Amino acid sequence: MARRDKIYMPMGTGGLLRYQEEEEMLTIKPEHVVAIVIAVIALEFLLKFVG
Template sequence: MAEREKNYMPQSTAGLIRYFDEEGGIKMKPEHVIWMSVIFTAFVLVLRFF
Protein backbone atom coordinates (compact mmCIF):
# COMPACT_ATOMS: atom_id res chain seq x y z
CA MET A 1 0.00 0.00 0.00
CA ALA A 2 1.06 3.55 -0.60
CA GLU A 3 2.15 5.60 2.38
CA ARG A 4 -0.19 8.36 3.44
CA GLU A 5 1.19 11.86 3.51
CA LYS A 6 1.27 13.53 6.90
CA ASN A 7 -0.61 16.81 7.07
CA TYR A 8 0.99 19.50 9.16
CA MET A 9 -0.59 22.64 10.57
CA PRO A 10 0.64 25.93 9.11
CA GLN A 11 3.35 27.65 11.15
CA SER A 12 1.10 30.65 11.75
CA THR A 13 -1.16 28.55 14.00
CA ALA A 14 1.63 27.12 16.14
CA GLY A 15 1.05 27.73 19.83
CA LEU A 16 -2.52 29.04 19.55
CA ILE A 17 -5.09 27.81 22.05
CA ARG A 18 -8.05 25.91 20.71
CA TYR A 19 -10.81 27.63 22.67
CA PHE A 20 -13.56 25.23 21.64
CA ASP A 21 -11.75 22.52 23.64
CA GLU A 22 -11.78 24.58 26.85
CA GLU A 23 -14.22 23.47 29.53
CA GLY A 24 -13.95 26.48 31.85
CA GLY A 25 -15.22 29.98 31.33
CA ILE A 26 -18.57 31.64 30.91
CA LYS A 27 -21.18 29.73 28.92
CA MET A 28 -23.64 31.99 27.09
CA LYS A 29 -26.29 31.32 24.50
CA PRO A 30 -25.94 33.22 21.21
CA GLU A 31 -29.30 34.90 21.90
CA HIS A 32 -27.91 36.44 25.09
CA VAL A 33 -24.92 37.86 23.23
CA ILE A 34 -27.23 39.42 20.63
CA TRP A 35 -29.51 40.94 23.29
CA MET A 36 -26.56 42.33 25.24
CA SER A 37 -25.23 43.90 22.03
CA VAL A 38 -28.62 45.49 21.25
CA ILE A 39 -28.97 46.84 24.80
CA PHE A 40 -25.41 48.18 24.81
CA THR A 41 -25.94 49.87 21.42
CA ALA A 42 -29.19 51.47 22.62
CA PHE A 43 -27.45 52.65 25.80
CA VAL A 44 -24.61 54.25 23.82
CA LEU A 45 -27.09 55.98 21.49
CA VAL A 46 -29.07 57.34 24.44
CA LEU A 47 -25.90 58.69 26.04
CA ARG A 48 -24.80 60.26 22.78
CA PHE A 49 -27.99 62.30 22.36
CA PHE A 50 -28.21 63.51 25.99
Protein backbone atom coordinates in the same frame (compact mmCIF):
# COMPACT_ATOMS: atom_id res chain seq x y z
CA MET B 1 6.38 -1.76 -13.22
CA ALA B 2 7.46 -0.71 -9.80
CA ARG B 3 4.85 -0.85 -7.10
CA ARG B 4 4.13 2.53 -5.50
CA ASP B 5 4.07 2.64 -1.73
CA LYS B 6 1.03 4.52 -0.55
CA ILE B 7 1.28 6.96 2.31
CA TYR B 8 -1.70 6.84 4.61
CA MET B 9 -2.43 9.96 6.60
CA PRO B 10 -4.01 9.54 10.02
CA MET B 11 -7.74 10.11 10.08
CA GLY B 12 -8.48 12.91 12.47
CA THR B 13 -9.23 16.55 12.81
CA GLY B 14 -5.95 17.78 11.38
CA GLY B 15 -4.69 19.07 14.71
CA LEU B 16 -7.76 21.17 15.43
CA LEU B 17 -9.06 21.21 18.97
CA ARG B 18 -12.65 20.45 19.80
CA TYR B 19 -13.63 22.87 22.54
CA GLN B 20 -17.14 21.46 22.95
CA GLU B 21 -15.70 18.47 24.75
CA GLU B 22 -14.28 20.58 27.56
CA GLU B 23 -16.37 21.66 30.52
CA GLU B 24 -16.57 25.44 30.79
CA MET B 25 -17.28 27.54 33.84
CA LEU B 26 -19.27 30.14 31.90
CA THR B 27 -21.52 29.32 28.99
CA ILE B 28 -23.32 32.08 27.10
CA LYS B 29 -26.06 31.38 24.61
CA PRO B 30 -25.93 33.19 21.26
CA GLU B 31 -29.25 34.87 22.07
CA HIS B 32 -27.69 36.45 25.15
CA VAL B 33 -24.76 37.78 23.13
CA VAL B 34 -27.15 39.40 20.64
CA ALA B 35 -29.19 40.92 23.48
CA ILE B 36 -26.05 42.34 25.13
CA VAL B 37 -24.88 43.87 21.85
CA ILE B 38 -28.29 45.47 21.25
CA ALA B 39 -28.31 46.83 24.81
CA VAL B 40 -24.84 48.36 24.38
CA ILE B 41 -25.86 49.98 21.08
CA ALA B 42 -29.03 51.37 22.68
CA LEU B 43 -27.00 52.71 25.60
CA GLU B 44 -24.59 54.43 23.20
CA PHE B 45 -27.47 56.10 21.33
CA LEU B 46 -29.04 57.15 24.62
CA LEU B 47 -25.81 58.68 25.90
CA LYS B 48 -25.12 60.41 22.59
CA PHE B 49 -28.49 62.12 22.26
CA VAL B 50 -29.37 62.70 25.93
CA GLY B 51 -25.98 63.25 27.55
